[in-house]
Amino acid sequence: MKKGIGPVLLMLMLAMPVWAAEASAPAEADQERIRQVVKEVLREYASSLGPKHLNADARGLMQNLGQDNRNFMRTHKPAYFKPFVDGQRPRATVLTCADSRVHSHAFDATPDGDLFMVRNIGNQIATAEGSIEYGVNHLHTPVLLIVGHSACGAIKAAAGDYSGESGPIRNELDTLQVPKGEAGINSVVLNVNNQVKRAMAKFEEKVISGELIVVGAVYDFRDDLKQGQGKLVIVNVNGETDARKLAQLEIVQATEQAAPRPRRSY
Numbered sequence: 275m276k277k278g279i280g281p282v283l284l285m286l287m288l289a290m291p292v293w294a295a296e297a298s299a300p301a302e303a304d305q306e307r308i309r310q311v312v313k314e315v316l317r318e319y320a321s322s323l324g325p326k327h328l329n330a331d332a333r334g335l336m337q338n339l340g341q342d343n344r345n346f347m348r349t350h351k352p353a354y355f356k357p358f359v360d361g362q363r364p365r366a367t368v369l370t371c372a373d374s375r376v377h378s379h380a381f382d383a384t385p386d387g388d389l390f391m392v393r394n395i396g397n398q399i400a401t402a403e404g405s406i407e408y409g410v411n412h413l414h415t416p417v418l419l420i421v422g423h424s425a426c427g428a429i430k431a432a433a434g435d436y437s438g439e440s441g442p443i444r445n446e447l448d449t450l451q452v453p454k455g456e457a458g459i460n461s462v463v464l465n466v467n468n469q470v471k472r473a474m475a476k477f478e479e480k481v482i483s484g485e486l487i488v489v490g491a492v493y494d495f496r497d498d499l500k501q502g503q504g505k506l507v508i509v510n511v512n513g514e515t516d517a518r519k520l521a522q523l524e525i526v527q528a529t530e531q532a533a534p535r536p537r538r539s540y
């Protein structure tokens with residue numbers, strides 16, 4: 275038989291300490307005890323929910339995930355995993371927006387073992403420093419690629435009034451320095467440039483020594499920059515943002531050339 279919310283209330287009542295009857299302020303320990311009981315009961319209640327409660331999208335998603343993963347396992351033999359089962363040697367640390375429309379397959383057909391991915395709203399360094407440091411300082415990726423994108427909701431939010439958002443969301447949006455009222459592609463580019471600047475300051479020595487190149491780009495799935503829909507437009511290399519100068523850089527010209535994929539061994 276399906277459980278109702280009744281047991282939750284019952285357990286809450288059982289958890290009530292003497293202070294309730296005495297109508298005095300609960301001790302910190304009592305409050306914590308109640309919090310733990312509530313959490314436990316809610317967890318039990320949530321896990322007992324039947325199919326009736328399963329959102330159609332959630333069900334569909336899990337079906338798709340399962341099916342796709344089975345297909346993946348069937349079509350990927352041990353030889354596929356062999357190069358990276360014992361370690362990774364990615365060539366880029368990549369910071370992108372968490373937006374569902376932005377994925378690495380738009381610019382890397384073989385990202386496994388190659389891209390160290392870090393994602394958050396607004397592709398900002400401030401709240402992901404540890405992950406980025408890990409990629410740059412521990413995995414020694416020669417490139418830090420920061421990717422913004424057209425129609426970014428985080429940029430739109432940061433350009434507006436987000437005072438009604440929760441603390442954790444405000445904390446992340448606070449790191450995006452874009453003009454109020456300007457939610458378009460210019461602010462997306464500005465944010466990428468800001469993040470590149472921050473990264474260069476953070477990894478100054480590596481940038482100066484040539485160990486690290488910081489590349490800023492916009493994945494333009496709406497063709498806002500008029501360079502073709504879906505293009506990864508490079509807008510910044512180590513602080514250089516002038517389009518004509520960028521076009522002359524070897525690292526930008528390399529994006530027009532073909533190269534064999536690396537054979538990996540660890």
Ligand SMILES: [Zn+2]
Nearest residue numbers: 371373426427
């Ligand atoms: Zn975004």
